[in-house]
Amino acid sequence: MRIVMLGPPGAGKGTYASRLTKILGVPHISTGDMVREEIRAQTELGRKIKQYSDKGELVPDEIIIQLLSNRLEKPDAEKGYILDGFPRTINQAEALDKISKVDLVINLNVPDDIIITRLSNRVVCRKCGAIYNLLTLKPKKEGVCDKCGGELYQRRDDKPEVIKERLEVYRKKTEPLIDYYRRKGVLKDVRCDSLMTPPEVIVEQIMKIINEEEKKGKD
Numbered sequence: 001m002r003i004v005m006l007g008p009p010g011a012g013k014g015t016y017a018s019r020l021t022k023i024l025g026v027p028h029i030s031t032g033d034m035v036r037e038e039i040r041a042q043t044e045l046g047r048k049i050k051q052y053s054d055k056g057e058l059v060p061d062e063i064i065i066q067l068l069s070n071r072l073e074k075p076d077a078e079k080g081y082i083l084d085g086f087p088r089t090i091n092q093a094e095a096l097d098k099i100s101k102v103d104l105v106i107n108l109n110v111p112d113d114i115i116i117t118r119l120s121n122r123v124v125c126r127k128c129g130a131i132y133n134l135l136t137l138k139p140k141k142e143g144v145c146d147k148c149g150g151e152l153y154q155r156r157d158d159k160p161e162v163i164k165e166r167l168e169v170y171r172k173k174t175e176p177l178i179d180y181y182r183r184k185g186v187l188k189d190v191r192c193d194s195l196m197t198p199p200e201v202i203v204e205q206i207m208k209i210i211n212e213e214e215k216k217g218k219d
């Protein structure tokens with residue numbers, strides 16, 4: 001199944017996708033991770049991208065569409081995928097339509113106050129990308145990744161000023177995608193109204209939707 005995770009920054013797209021990938025056996029493709037990987041590798045492209053991502057702005061469509069379409073050509077994406085952080089503009093969604101058919105879009109609804117609290121308390125593993133939250137999803141040992149022992153750090157774009165900008169960018173550029181996919185009949189809503197809802201609960205709701213969709217596909 002080809003799935004898109006849609007929702008504001010901090011909605012939990014990456015957290016849920018990294019769990020769903022294990023259950024479903026299809027790759028979790030995060031354009032945010034790909035962007036950070038390019039920046040870390042200090043490629044020419046990485047240097048260009050950094051100016052945008054540090055400020056919470058979107059990387060230009062043509063760059064990100066190129067990165068994503070290269071990734072989707074890899075053999076592991078043939079059986080399906082979970083896209084996290086892509087598409088983020090109508091332009092990107094139209095480009096995706098040209099290279100692949102989307103079966104299901106999970107739209108995560110999360111109130112702004114939860115997003116801001118979550119993002120300001122988020123830390124990420126430098127080595128494996130695992131996501132933690134200092135309020136709700138703490139690592140066993142402070143500053144150290146449970147999974148691989150890597151160092152945990154706060155993303156540069158998780159600073160309060162940048163969070164505000166990212167939310168504005170989301171409202172303006174990404175939110176129109178909700179209507180875009182609703183009209184195609186592939187959008188399903190999932191709500192998260194509490195900071196304390198464990199990821200497993202949401203993952204279970206998403207799995208229920210996926211199973212129903214798969215059943216429909218077979219009928």
Ligand code: ADP
Binds near residue numbers: 052059084
């Ligand atoms: P978030 O936690 O805000 O969802 P991501 O980790 O998905 O953030 O992305 C981090 C940054 O990488 C974004 O703020 C943006 O600059 C860039 N980026 C990631 N995906 C895209 C995309 N599809 N289009 C444009 N820029 C992107």
Ligand code: ZN
Binds near residue numbers: 145146147148
């Ligand atoms: Zn790790």
